[in-house]
Amino acid sequence: MFRSRRAPRLAAALASATLLLATAACGGSGDDSDSAAADPGSGGSSGAFPVTLDHKYGSTTIESEPKRIVTVGLTDQDSVLALGKVPVGTTEWLGGYDGAVGPWAAAKIGKAEVPTVLTDTGTGPQAEKIAALKPDLILAVYGGLTEEQYTSLSKFAPVVAQPKKYNDYGVPWQEQTQIIGEAIGAADEAAKVVKSTEDAIRTAAEENPDFKGATAVVATPYEGMFVFGSQDPRSHLLGDLGFSLPEDLDSLIGDQFGANISKERTDLLDQDAVVWQVTDVTKDPDTLHKDASYKDLNVVKQGREVFVPESSDYGNALSMGTVLSLPYVIERLVPQLAAAVDGSTDTPVEQPAS
Template sequence: MFRSRRAPRPAAALASALLLLTAATACGGDGANAGTSGAGAEATASGGSAFPVTIAHKYGSTTIRSEPKRIVTVGLTDQDAVLALGQVPVGTTEWLGGYQGAVGPWAEDKLGGAEAPTVLTDTGTGPQVEKIAALRPDLILALYGGLTKDQYASLSKFAPVVAQPKEYNDYGIPWQELTEKVGRALGKPAEATKVVEDTEGRIKAAAEAHPDFKGASAVMATPYEGMFVFGSQDPRSRLLTELGFSLPEDLDRAIGDRFGANISKERTDLLDQDAAVWIVADVAEDADKLHKDASYKDLGVVGEGREVFVDESSDYGNATSFISALSLPYVLDRLVPQLTAAVDGKTDTKVEQPAP
């Protein structure tokens, strides 16, 4: 399910990995765990201690009774929030890049001198329960994920599990909320708020420096089995709106209650925006294929040079899909200049690939 850094067709791996997991998602319910209740409501710790703390999620709520020391992240981006708050997980789940410890270059400095986490993989059948148990976790984080009820119950037998929130599609939690929930789970809510504010400040500064983004339309897509478009609850799409862009008006109506979906040839109008950001395996090859597609090649976004291509096999491409408090500054430094060139109103402006 998860690809190595230079595997072929990474865009396909990215979309199919999440599709496999979301297709397996079951209806909500409570898991069986001494640290879990069915109340489903957030609870705040009393007195001066951060613990116990109770965090609501798709399958009820989970109580963490003391500061966790051995954290395993099953959520695909959850490790960045843990690292940003000064702790190193004992186990992470590999998704993008094939990096040591599943820690991207944008977050490496947060490891300090600590040993890199043990990397777990998922072949589409769910988390590796036995390997996770062997790590002796005292907290399992699965916020940016799609745990099923049964998977949640299995993991909850040996550690408190914070699953994905019920308010969003699977893989739909905003990075801000993910960071804040991890902060509560680790007993560091104030530190988490500071991390969020600092990263939001970087995004706000970029938006203010580029007033031409405000009101312009944009969309994120990848050429997976045709044309796969990311919806409004996908973190990549949220980055566009946080920068001031608007998404296609009927985007979610076209893809349903998922993080994204393939669109028909009749709906390529969704791609004809002021900027179309393509996450691709090979910039030259995929651009050429798109520009030969009869349903796409004559759109204004092509003829007027408003396409942005992100090389998914690069660190930049991985960071763009990762979307975390730590990866976002790395992405902004590269994506914002590309978006600026795309929406400058000049058809002869080339949208350059950023330096590594």
């Protein structure tokens, strides 16, 4: 699933989001499981345990350094890999990569066994398959577990669910990495890798002063026009680069990671730059430009559109928005954004070479 076409993969994410229920908080951690180290990795510290982490459904205590980690959060594997451990199980979302690990992170697997890939079709995690992996930690930080799903998974191992203070699928990558660092005993290493990626983004912003104060938004032509809100990782990245999001973006979208907009609100796309994730960068722009409510906006007339091929490694890295994928993204996205906001209508916004 989620391998080639926009509609199935975004629909599945939306389906997962719509399953989320408003529930009262509950606490606890899962039962300990018999486990053997798949790959102990580096960065773990026995002195960091026990550790208790708060989340949407209360708190979870992890008694000792985990050896068999399963990531239910759709991008949590990147944080685990960045911190020197290899999950025994991951959840597929984008790309159909071996182990659900993109090319920006694949080298981190090293000589360890490639993780077993689980799927989430919108009905929730595959509990039986997760149990068969005998996890001693289940991570669902970048996710949308319901209370029922959290309780079910907690029977097998301690579960760290999504933070309460953000929308589901809305945790910033920095905090995602830090939470996972604490969970696996690598808090100091988490701070280091977060700083490294933040430094790369900060350097890109400093080298492109035109970004500061300019407005931008990220969208995809899914069932019309779907716009991503401020808590989506794509929007986080624009903000970190210096861009401002439309003022009324979140009031229109509500407490979701994104939403479809009506024809009457395509003005939301008329920013200094609009980043489109599209299936086909040669055909989809022409289709968008036939839309009467969109084609006459200044962002179109003045050539300030950025098109990202959604199912490419580049597009998948942008969707992931993790501590490992973002350096890969900025090498490609920043030149496109610079061309879009340079003040000249003659500058083409070209696709990256690779």
